[in-house]
Amino acid sequence: MERMDALLYDCDIREPLFDYLEERFGKARMFEEKIIGKSRADVLMVTEGRITGLEIKSDADTYERLKRQIRDYDKYCDENYVVIGRSHAKHVEEHIPAYWGVLVVSVNGREIVIEEMRPALQNPKMKRELQLAILWRAELQNIIEQNHLPHYRQKSKRFVREKLLEKLEWNRLKLEVCEELFERDYTLLEEEEG
Incomplete structure (x- = not known):
């Protein structure tokens, strides 16, 4: 499985994502599938003094609901990331605000690799x-x-x-x-x- 172009689905992404987040942020608590506004947040990560929203867009997903999801995440979270499969890397920035971060998930050999394409900035719209x-x-x-x-x-x-x-x-x-x-x-x- 030495492919870099393997399609990743949501179920392929979650566990490596949680490992990455815990390694990067230390003490963190993850809440999955939490209703915020009219959307279901894939992941809300709580760290000391911070709530981070993570919306997963696997290679099999579209941007169809993303505009509404962004509005809802922005109301509840201090910062937000879209977590994408490599197939979305070229166009994702057209669909998200400049203050949203981007994490790209890809396959390298037998490993799933997560790289930060763009850091998340402070969300100016949190209520x-x-x-x-x-x-x-x-x-x-x-x-x-x-x-x-x-x-x-x-x-x-x-x-x-x-x-x-x-x-x-x-x-x-x-x-x-x-x-x-x-x-x-x-x-x-x-x-x-x-």
Whole structure:
């Protein structure tokens, strides 16, 4: 299998991508297939104080939904990458904003190789209130308790998010949001509905 032109599918890309990200960024937590806005994010990666969106476009994918996906990723993430098979390398930059990064996945011999074609820059369109909306009610309550704020138990999640944004300095709040996501316990899944 000494081919550089092998077609890669989403299932071929994910595991090598996670290995690459963990090697490059160290402590990271990956969330797959997370609904953000009207899109399903392939991967949200949480690192200390940062949420990175990764949209996978394998060699078998088209750009058909990418415009909407970009709008949604931009609302929730601090930075974004499109992760592409080599067949997209020539034209991908025509389809993404200048601040999106590009990771190219290819086959070299028996190895899958990932190279950064373009680094991701700070996303200028991220909405703080939407980033907070990723948290479950219990996670919002944890932040309230850590900061000795009133509990607002009878209030909506939206009200609680607005109070956190009003009362806490963003850089501190952002670190706490990322810490809550690192610690997320999916055995408490029903909390997400609360």
